[in-house]
Amino acid sequence: MDEARLNVFMGKLVNDMGGAAMLANVIVGEELGLYKAMADSLPISPETLAEKTTCNPRLVREWLSAHAASGYMEHLDGKFRLPEEQALALAVEESPVYVAGGLGVVASFFHDKDKLVKAMRGNGALPWGDHHPCMFTGTERFFRPGYKGHLIAEWLPALEGVVAKLEDGAKVADIGCGHGASTVIMAKAFPNSRFVGYDYHAPSVTVATQRADEAGVSSRAHFFQGTAKSFPGNDYDLICYFDCLHDMGDPVGAARHAYDCLKDDGTVLLVEPFANDTLDDNIGPVGRLFYAASTFICTPNSLSQEVGLGLGAQAGEMRLRKVFSEAGFKQFRRATQTPFNLILEARK
Numbered sequence: 001m002d003e004a005r006l007n008v009f010m011g012k013l014v015n016d017m018g019g020a021a022m023l024a025n026v027i028v029g030e031e032l033g034l035y036k037a038m039a040d041s042l043p044i045s046p047e048t049l050a051e052k053t054t055c056n057p058r059l060v061r062e063w064l065s066a067h068a069a070s071g072y073m074e075h076l077d078g079k080f081r082l083p084e085e086q087a088l089a090l091a092v093e094e095s096p097v098y099v100a101g102g103l104g105v106v107a108s109f110f111h112d113k114d115k116l117v118k119a120m121r122g123n124g125a126l127p128w129g130d131h132h133p134c135m136f137t138g139t140e141r142f143f144r145p146g147y148k149g150h151l152i153a154e155w156l157p158a159l160e161g162v163v164a165k166l167e168d169g170a171k172v173a174d175i176g177c178g179h180g181a182s183t184v185i186m187a188k189a190f191p192n193s194r195f196v197g198y199d200y201h202a203p204s205v206t207v208a209t210q211r212a213d214e215a216g217v218s219s220r221a222h223f224f225q226g227t228a229k230s231f232p233g234n235d236y237d238l239i240c241y242f243d244c245l246h247d248m249g250d251p252v253g254a255a256r257h258a259y260d261c262l263k264d265d266g267t268v269l270l271v272e273p274f275a276n277d278t279l280d281d282n283i284g285p286v287g288r289l290f291y292a293a294s295t296f297i298c299t300p301n302s303l304s305q306e307v308g309l310g311l312g313a314q315a316g317e318m319r320l321r322k323v324f325s326e327a328g329f330k331q332f333r334r335a336t337q338t339p340f341n342l343i344l345e346a347r348k
């Protein structure tokens with residue numbers, strides 16, 4: 001036993017325990033509007049913040065102190081300040097790095113712990129719809145900032161000839177659309193095109209329909225309950241999968257169905273969590289986050305469906321290429337990437 005190594009590991013664990021405890025505090029702060037009340041980055045006393053947000057002043061002081069101890073805020077003479085950079089991640093909902101909204105995903109791990117224990121002792125299955133409701137809105141809010149930041153500006157332009165088709169008027173399917181974040185963003189940007197979102201989880205389809213309504217795009221974005229292997233149509237210009245193909249039990253079957261539904265010159269846009277091809281190359285903060293989430297959500301969902309391939313959220317380009325090649329696609333390439341996503345293009 002090497003005591004120095006033990007101390008290093010204990011330090012890491014204490015840090016992680018603090019991180020987990022802080023994330024629960026961040027979820028509370030988001031819900032109570034505490035960060036938004038500090039978004040101007042001016043120093044504020046706990047009493048004033050409590051008054052502004054109608055919260056208990058003693059608890060607000062404790063919450064602020066936890067933030068100061070974590071380096072999330074600055075503490076100056078009894079007042080606390082949320083620096084601009086932290087505000088972008090915690091207070092500014094429209095920012096491309098807003099993470100506070102997506103933490104419902106992390107909260108769901110704790111709510112769903114008993115279900116995962118049962119799945120791990122059994123056949124591994126935990127279907128999407130069996131999770132705590134905070135996972136569905138958490139997923140939407142986790143992914144939406146990235147889609148808003150990159151989808152129109154970078155990802156679609158990285159595909160061959162797709163933007164021109166969307167501008168002229170294309171037919172697009174968004175499969176596994178969830179709450180429709182990606183569908184609505186595309187529908188807003190391309191008024192001449194028609195968008196249809198499919199998801200096998202009926203409550204998500206209802207929310208997606210509401211989101212399109214709220215965004216004023218309900219005339220060109222429609223949502224239906226349907227599986228990736230059975231949605232209708234045979235003349236799509238673009239079929240998209242946003243962070244969902246690896247969640248499916250039969251991604252090869254899904255890709256084969258997309259092949260049949262695409263026009264001959266159509267394109268598949270596959271957005272997947274960033275990953276290299278081997279576990280050893282995925283050791284790091286991003287791989288850690290995705291493997292941990294995949295244990296609770298993506299892999300057990302896949303195991304709950306037909307075939308149960310269980311790709312996991314760290315499948316990587318090589319395995320995804322194999323899926324599309326087995327489905328009959330002749331062309332497959334990495335169009336672009338971000339630290340969190342691989343953007344892949346498949347064509348017939």
Ligand SMILES: C[S@@+](CC[C@H](N)C(=O)[O-])C[C@H]1O[C@@H](n2cnc3c(N)ncnc32)[C@H](O)[C@@H]1O
Binds near residue numbers: 128140181198201228
């Ligand atoms: C991680 S979420 C991504 C949702 C959405 N694309 C987004 O980016 O916010 C995965 C989605 O895939 C859906 N899904 C899983 N398996 C499916 C299947 N076989 N057919 C259709 N949808 C499926 C789930 O219901 C869920 O909404």
